[in-house]
Amino acid sequence: MIDIQANLPALIVVIPLLGGVLATFTGRGILPWAWASLVTGATFALTLRMMATLLQSGAPYISYELGNWPRWWGIEYRVDLLNAFILLVVAGVGFITTLYARESVNDEIAKDRHHVFYAVWILAITGLLGITITGDAFNVYVLLEISSLTVYALIAMGKDRDRRALTASLRYLILGSVGASFILLGIGYLMMVTGTLNMEDMHNQLMRLANLDTNRTVLVAFAFLLVGLSIKMALYPLHMWLPKAYTYAPSAVSALLAATATKVGVYMAFRFLFGIFGVGFSFYAMPSHLILLAMASLGIVFSSLAAIRQNNAKSLLAYSSVGQIGYIVAGFSLANPDGVAGSIVHIFNHAVTKGGMFLALGAVAYRVGGTDISHLRGLAKRMPLTCGALALGGLGLIGMPLTAGFISKWYLVKGAMGSGMWGLVVVVLFGSLLALVYVWKLIEAMYFGEPTGRSAEAKEAPLSMLIPIWILVALSIYFGVDATFTGETATRAAAGLLGGTP
Amino acid sequence: MTELLGIYNYWIYVVLMMIGFYGVIAKKNLIKQAIALGLFQTGIFLFYISMAVVDGGTAPIWTTIGDGSIKALGPYDNPLPHVLILTAIVVSVSVLAVALAIIINIKWKYGTIEYDEITAMDRASGGGDDD
Amino acid sequence: MSDHDNDTGIIAKLRAPWQSMLDESPKAVRTFWVVSLVLLLLIAFADIFVHHHEHFGIDGTPGFYSLYGLGACVVMVLGSKFVVALVLKRKDTYYDD
Amino acid sequence: MIEFPPGLILVLGALLLPFVKGPVRGALSLLLPLATLVAVWLVPDDANVTVSFLQGMEMTLVKWNRPTAVFATIFSLMAFGGALFALNQNRKVELPAAFVYAGSAVCVTFAGDILSLFIFWELMAVGSSIVVWSGNTEASGRAGLRYAAVHFLGGAVMMAGILAHVFALNAGGVENPLLLDYFAFGPGGFDALSFNGPGDIAPFLILIGILINAATPPFGSWLADAYPEASESGTVFLSAFTTKTSVYVLMILFAGTELLIYAGMMMAVYGIVYAILENDMRRILAYSIVNQVGFMVCGIGIGTEMALNGAAAHAFAHIIYKALLLMSAGSVLYMTGKRKCTDLGGLYHTMPITMWCGIIGALAISAFPWTSGFISKSMISQAAADNHLFAAWMVLTAASAGVFLHAGIKFPWFVFFQKDRGLRPPDPPWNMRAAMIFFAVLCVALGVWYEPLYAILPFPNVNGPLYEPYTVSHVVSQLQLLLWSGLAFFLLLPVLKRTLTITLDFDWFYRRFVPVLWRSVLKPVVTVFGWSRDVFFIESKRFAGAMTRADTEAARIPLFREWSLGSAMVLITFFLFVFLVVGYTH
Known part of the structure; x- marks a missing residue:
């Protein structure tokens, strides 16, 4: 019998990996979905246990050596507070969106491909979990490609509804592969310098270099990694793959991606910038934080402006996501405790908020057949619960007090002040004003005017959709009212990052 | 000069990558773009393999010598990058496969695989395109 | 406004806004003015005592x-x-x- | 014993309202405010309810501050009157939103720390925006967005200020930096500030944030812009809470700040000038809110015990008579569907109750003796006089006269008298009449029987009763002032002829100037910027041997256009280049 407790880190990846492969044999009907729910549910339970174990043990991290190879030879899985937290987000949102997916997938994807869909779906979650848990740089790349390839396929499955999903997916594939290749190159250069792939080892070797700040190989590695990561986390203006991909992907996929994919990209940035290169190199020796701040600020402003101009609610949310990534990146670029904590806490807050909103839009698409603003008109009369969820989520995007968004804003603004970045304070607050305008656009459409066409006959979304939607929205409210758990975890994780532990 | 020429395989890797990059940017045929992407990634394989080279090194073969201990036959290249790149090749092939699968679907749905024509068709169908 | 709008004299101008009510009940308007003016004077001269x-x-x-x-x-x-x-x-x- | 913020009864109760119908809904909408009123008075004197917020920071949700009693009481009472007035309307979201709005206002008055104050402050903005927007016309939709934007901007500025101050306090090693005591920038704290660090700018940001909500020009144009667009019952709610909550917060944080004297004087005059020029009856009343809040702000600026008492009492009285006036105007609008003075007149024929209630409200706002306005407003003027603030006193006295002119006479005169337009609507439904009569009675009752109000003022009887309103001198001088300004009104009637006009205000900047700026300056710049981007990438692609067709759709703004894949790749290279160059040259 396998000792679950001892092998927890490995099981978090192995169970969905096997589950994903097995899902291809589940045939038709409800079985693929049931299997996927089982697997993601089990995984979520494991991540919960992981978090509990970590908190109970009081140790800074839990290390697991795959196949009992010493970690400098084999692959090490390492869980500290930061990635335990991200694991929780990924697995949790993964589980909830899986629960939600049944009706939506029935509606949007041909019946004979459901087992394939769920297989790829589980593997995508596996990849994201793997990236988060591993302590090995090359392993990051491999798992990154697992998640990317599956995500390309998932997006392309939106073709049954709109053929533009195919071009969106191909576009993401090319840009995403270039990004991943840059990351691969960066890892290669790092390996040339350090001779190791273990992240902690890499960090120690780098710190031992006398001429770290001027070492050309390290600089090239840094440049490649930064650009590659920027593409993967959709940092403006390298976000060009994101809007279309989110718009045309199947509803459940949009929600999963928006909540987890870019966030894991940000997590990689944490690991590379803070863990491997170290704060001193990434943010003090190199002026990269200024470039990142500039990109993030431009992203907050321009993506929000672009979001205001959208006529499709899904693209509107997609552009808003680019803006929100701006907040996250701005936060950690400050490299001070409040800023980094804000960044981490916003990963969580934005995941639940935006995930819930995309799910709600999925319910709209399910009942009305589209997510254009014109489809939303007057819909609150027909689908009050769905529209209520969208509106509450929207308040979260603005950063209203009593929603999770406010907590993030609080940390970020405080962090910006801590670094004396008054410009960033203005940008963050101005960004929430722009968010007000695009959220208002949604709310006005939903609560104003009379529904026409299919909207006029739409019924409230089925319970199987409403429950997951409201779980996420309720979480975004709950963690706005009581932010003790998220706030403290983020603060401790931020302290860990700034302390330089990988 | 010899210093620069001596690392010729790095030059080749850069040139290969640039050719691939150029292909992705300039080619309008989706299949050609996919191939260019493959080329780009192949450049990276060469880079990894180049960094494994040790002057005068051979294959990393260890064997039992007279006193029963296990030893290498001589200086050998670093095997780790080779192993790594084996994985990366698999990944690259998979990327190409997914790309081709999508392109086939595009051909079915759009009737063409020319980027410009597809863009024009997307624009004509309106909505979501303008951002 | 009313027909008297075209009149140019100052009295006519002051009268114009009241025209509608004058038509209806001239007595009430007159009473209003008389009472008001008396009150105004009374209150102004109260300062003598206060x-x-x-x-x-x-x-x-x-x-x-x-x-x-x-x-x-x-x-x-x-x-x-x-x-x-x-x-x-x-x-x-x-x-x- | 109440161990939670009483305002939550309204806020949470509001969430129940959409789920009930008919008489239950009516009963609930009347009971919730009454329950809140009772709860307010059941909060024990030494209440101190705290909850934790983010590592070690504590929020104090329930605490009596000096002016809490006055404001919490009147806010609950107002919610009741408003609910009664709105009883017959069937808008789904307006009443719940108004209750959230009112309940948050009550919560603000009980907040013992800056964060919970701010949270409920923002919740008020949400509630009130929805109330504006429930006017359910296209104009109210747009006005609602402008309203929300201004308030969230104000909230953002205030939040920046709060955080800057918290940051400074943290740096100073303060244990619980959220407590309101640390935010009391009285004359010693605020006026004596120097600009040494980021923390020093905090009071100014907070002050600006509050003044935006207090509708102080030039930040105040949102008020006259948005309030008249709400429904007839919505405006009644709106008139009561936002500006008066600002008065409350100013009183807590900025009592005695000299700057506020001038701000208040400016508001008093601004309100009169704009009201004189206005044609829309509810907008006239909206401007007179600014004018009246000016008195309160001035009182807070003076900052003596009597001035603060006066400001609090005036807020109490003002909420009642202003709501009464807007109920009267709302009834007219409800029965006739007309809102411009040029369309109204002669309504005294068939709407006697509405008329009499409107007149009582008008007398009260003008501070006629034996109405509520008299016993409160004169306290502020008296405080100005006692402190020998000549300019303030002159302006306030002139403003008192001006109030009678524009709100006391102009509003009833043009709506109920003047030219008969042949409109013969009856008085409004019973609940609207009841609400009006209730508030009219309160106006007079407070004017005569003012001791209970004086007893709950921030500084009650420090050394015996502070202020005696009914001296012969007070009454006579006030009557002189009012009656003679009334004469001015009737003499100047030809000049006051109403015109179909509006008067530009600061909102012109965001309604006209910014759009024009965007169209004629920024958009061309962005377009050129976009073209240059296109040219840059097309050229670089040409350089790469790729001839692409230029996009000829000129209607679009290029900067926002979707990136082509090629451009995206070039951009990636560009960023790689930037990072490499930065790395090599840093």
Whole structure:
């Protein structure tokens, strides 16, 4: 019998990996979905246990050596507070969106491909979990490609509804592969310098270099990694793959991606910038934080402006996501405790908020057949619960007090002040004003005017959709009212990052 | 000069990558773009393999010598990058496969695989395109 | 407004706004004015008997409040109507175009 | 014993309202405010309810501050009156939103720390925006967005200020930096500030944030812009809470700040000038809110015990008579569907109750003796006089006269008298009449029987009763002032002829100037910027041997246009280049 407790880190990846492969044999009907729910549910339970174990043990991290190879030879899985937290987000949102997916997938994807869909779906979650848990740089790349390839396929499955999903997916594939290749190159250069792939080892070797700040190989590695990561986390203006991909992907996929994919990209940035290169190199020796701040600020402003101009609610949310990534990146670029904590806490807050909103839009698409603003008109009369969820989520995007968004804003603004970045304070607050305008656009459409066409006959979304939607929205409210758990975890994780532990 | 020429395989890797990059940017045929992407990634394989080279090194073969201990036959290249790149090749092939699968679907749905024509068709169908 | 709008005399101008009510009940209007004027005079002359506590010197002057009320209002009305309005007045459809 | 913020009864109760119908809904909408009122008075004197917020920071949700009693009481009472007035309307969201709005206002008055104050402050903005927007016309939709934007901007500025101050306090090693005591920037704290660090700018940001909500020009144009666009019942709610909550917060944080004297004077005059020029009856009343809040702000600026008492009492009285006036105007609008003075007149024929209630409200706002306005407003003027603030006293006195002119006479005169337009609507439904009569009675009752109000003022009887309103001198001078300004009104009637006009205000900047700026300056710049981007990438692609067709759709703004894949790749290279160059040259 396998000792679950001892092998927890490995099981978090192995169970969905096997589950994903097995899902291809589940045939038709409800079985693929049931299997996927089982697997993601089990995984979520494991991540919960992981978090509990970590908190109970009081140790800074839990290390697991795959196949009992010493970690400098084999692959090490390492869980500290930061990635335990991200694991929780990924697995949790993964589980909830899986629960939600049944009706939506029935509606949007041909019946004979459901087992394939769920297989790829589980593997995508596996990849994201793997990236988060591993302590090995090359392993990051491999798992990154697992998640990317599956995500390309998932997006392309939106073709049954709109053929533009195919071009969106191909576009993401090319840009995403270039990004991943840059990351691969960066890892290669790092390996040339350090001779190791273990992240902690890499960090120690780098710190031992006398001429770290001027070492050309390290600089090239840094440049490649930064650009590659920027593409993967959709940092403006390298976000060009994101809007279309989110718009045309199947509803459940949009929600999963928006909540987890870019966030894991940000997590990689944490690991590379803070863990491997170290704060001193990434943010003090190199002026990269200024470039990142500039990109993030431009992203907050321009993506929000672009979001205001959208006529499709899904693209509107997609552009808003680019803006929100701006907040996250701005936060950690400050490299001070409040800023980094804000960044981490916003990963969580934005995941639940935006995930819930995309799910709600999925319910709209399910009942009305589209997510254009014109489809939303007057819909609150027909689908009050769905529209209520969208509106509450929207308040979260603005950063209203009593929603999770406010907590993030609080940390970020405080962090910006801590670094004396008054410009960033203005940008963050101005960004929430722009968010007000695009959220208002949604709310006005939903609560104003009379529904026409299919909207006029739409019924409230089925319970199987409403429950997951409201779980996420309720979480975004709950963690706005009581932010003790998220706030403290983020603060401790931020302290860990700034302390330089990988 | 010899210093620069001596690392010729790095030059080749850069040139290969640039050719691939150029292909992705300039080619309008989706299949050609996919191939260019493959080329780009192949450049990276060469880079990894180049960094494994040790002057005068051979294959990393260890064997039992007279006193029963296990030893290498001589200086050998670093095997780790080779192993790594084996994985990366698999990944690259998979990327190409997914790309081709999508392109086939595009051909079915759009009737063409020319980027410009597809863009024009997307624009004509309106909505979501303008951002 | 009314037919008397075209009249130019000052009395006619003062009369014009009342025309509608004069048509209906001239007596009520007249009573209103008479009562009001009596009240105005009474209250103004009350200062003879009432001592106001002075704070600034000027506010103890008999009739100060009456004159100040009248004067301030005239200044404010004329100021708004002829100075502020000159610059800031627009058609009420201004924002609708 | 109440161990939670009483305002939550309204806020949470509001969430129940959409789920009930008919008489239950009516009963609930009347009971919730009454329950809140009772709860307010059941909060024990030494209440101190705290909850934790983010590592070690504590929020104090329930605490009596000096002015809490006055404001919490009137806010609950107002919610009741408003609910009664709105009883017959069937808008789904308006009443719940108004209750959230009112309940948050009550919560603000009980907040013992800056964060919970701010949270409920923002919740008020949400509630009130929805109330504006429930006017359910296209104009109210747009006005609602402008309203929300201004308030969230104000909230953002205030939040920046709060955080800057918290940051400074943290740096100073303060244990619980959220407590309101640390935010009381009285005359010693605020006026004596120097600009040494980021923390020093905090009071200014907070002050600006509050002044935006207090509708102080030039930040105040949102008020006259948005309030008249709400429904007839919505405006009644709106008139009561936002500006008066600002008065409350100013009183807590900025009592005695000299700057506020001038701000208050400016508001008093501004309100009169704009009201004189206005044609829309509810907008006239909206401007007179600014004018009246000016008195309160001035009182807070003076900052003596009597001035603060006066400001609090005036807020109490003002909420009642202003709501009464807007109920009267709302009834007219409800029965006739007309809102411009040029369309109204002669309504005394068939709407006597509405008329009399409107007149009582008008007398009260003008501070006629034996109405509520008299016993409160004169306290502020008295405080100005006692402190020998000559300019303030002169302006406030003139403004008192001006109030009578524009709100006391102009509003009833043009709506109920003047030219008969042949409109013969009856008085409004019973609940609207009841609400009006209730508030009219309160106006007079407070004017005569003012001791209970004086007893709950921030500084009750420090050394015996502070202020005696009914001295012969007070009554006579006030009557002189008012009656003679009334004469001015009737003499100037020809000049006051109403015109179909509006008067530009600061909102012109965002309604006209910014759009024009965007169209004629920024958009061309962005377009050129976009073209240059296109040219840059097309050229670089040409350089790469790729001839692409230039996009000829000129209607679009290029900067926002979707990136082509090629451009995206070039951009990636560009960023790689930037990072490499930065790395090599840093």
